[in-house]
Amino acid sequence: MLAYTLFAGILFGLYFSLVGLGLNLVFGVMRIVNLAHGDFLMLGAYLAFWLYTLSEVNPVAVIPLAFALFVLIGLPLYYILVPRLLAANDPEMLSIILFFGLSQVIEALAGIVFGRSERSIPGGELGRALAGFVNLFPGAKMESGPVEIFGQTFPAAWVVAGLASLLAVLCLYVYLYRTRLGALTRAVMADREEALSTGIDTHRVSAIAFAIGIALAAIGGVFAPFMLGSITPAMGVEATVTSFAVIVIGSLGNPLGTVLGGIVYGVSYMLMQSYLSSWANLLPYLLLIAILLVRPSGLLGRQVRLA
């Protein structure tokens, strides 16, 4: 029971780090709070749902499509909203309100277009994708269905979501630490003014980071029907709060911190579910407040955020 809980917690934790990853990137680079993060996740979930319902596209195949589509949405959105915001008096505070407005717009549009009823995708789809992938290797043979790890069986959807999240984190890590644009992004993260004065086009770098952040949320959304329950236009708020809990537990601007935060969050969530289930919903909020008060820079952080 304990081993099962811990391992399930790690799988969920990896997924939660994917959910928080984009928010962390946007906050780290622009110092703005994307309160509409969860709503982009919701849009990603609907993309997966409609592609599956209309033409039976496997959710795993939706991932690259979701990434490309939301990068294309994110770039113009950045230029419409953020430069004007950053020029204001108190951008960090105003960003909360601005993106709250955006989240209302997205939620309302989703409600009008998709309707308010709850949607879901059968969990077996991801298992089929996993089995198909494993069977590509010569000699490997795998049935689609629950996956057995260390003598425990887990729904294949959890394993696929966990692995895909790990892959996304690695990609972001490579982008930030092994490419030129990533180095520029980290420079903007460290000090926006100084980056500007050394000739970095901060708006271009930020726009790309913003678009990637939104696209990562959408990828998280593709797995949402399997990990977070059924999808509705109103699911965004909860996803945003969860993302905040995850990135605050980890630390800002550091993808590894987000993974740590996600795993701490996922494991404690699973432990609460198993042993204290009626209070499990309280966890993200309490964890968030506790970490903010005790160690406001996050578990791996150095910056200080005290007033």
Place this chain on the structure above:
Amino acid sequence: MFSARFLRDAALVVVPVVAIMAVLPSFYSNHLLLFNFVVFLTLAQGVNILYGFTGYLPFGYVGFFGAGAYGFSVAVLHLKAPPLAALVAAGAAACALGLVLAPLLRLSGAYFSIANLAASLAVLQIISNPNLEDITRGPYGISLSGVFNPTLAYGMALAVLAATLLFVAYLRSSNFGLALQAIRENLFSASMAGIDVVRARMIAWLACALVAGFTGGVFAWYVSVFFPETVFGAEFSIFAIVFALFGGTSTLLGPIVGVVILYGVYNVIGVSAPQYFQLIYGFLIMALVLFLPNGLTSLLQRRGIDVP
């Protein structure tokens, strides 16, 4: 004893607003709507006390409102308290929550807002937990039909509104209000100038909590049947914040104008077509931040007019 500015604010804004809200029920039959106007007029000023004078944006402001509503209900149901005494319990519950959450004031900017939002959701989760059914009725809601008295409740709501408006007028004209704004602009300079930063912030924070607590208590009394989601609904925080910002904070008139315009619009189109309302509302909020970040009153202030 009172400064000229305080008297001018009181005469130009507080007295007319309270008088109008007091006589309107005789001319207009939808009393619930009028009551809701009073509630939001008060809550928007509560946000104004904190955001307008200290710069902290309480994104989970509804936590105090709900704590007040439940403080009132528990006092009525378990202690058999008369409604006016139960209102004191409502204020006390909100203040107690304010004290518990006081450490959040150590956080700055967005971190405070997010922690405050999380705190209000945590309080909702605790109160609506089925394990606490004996005390709070858990998720099944509260019924206070025994003390139902809308006329008196409306009167008390007006009293809370008047007190809140006078407090904001006081902040605008007193050294204490100046001290708070000095802290907002620069913490270290203010503290070098001899301002007790922690104490000043604490007073503003508890005042802001108290306003919402009393309003929540009056709300519980007026509606008398409600669920945890009713009195902890995020729209209370959001509406109060947006109304206050739309009109312009750290003025007395701004939040009032915000409530009259936006809550008026809400009642005209929001009730019949909530989805389109949410859409328009979202766009309105975004336009506000992008084009008029200091609120409607800043249009007058830019021309050198001292808005009350």
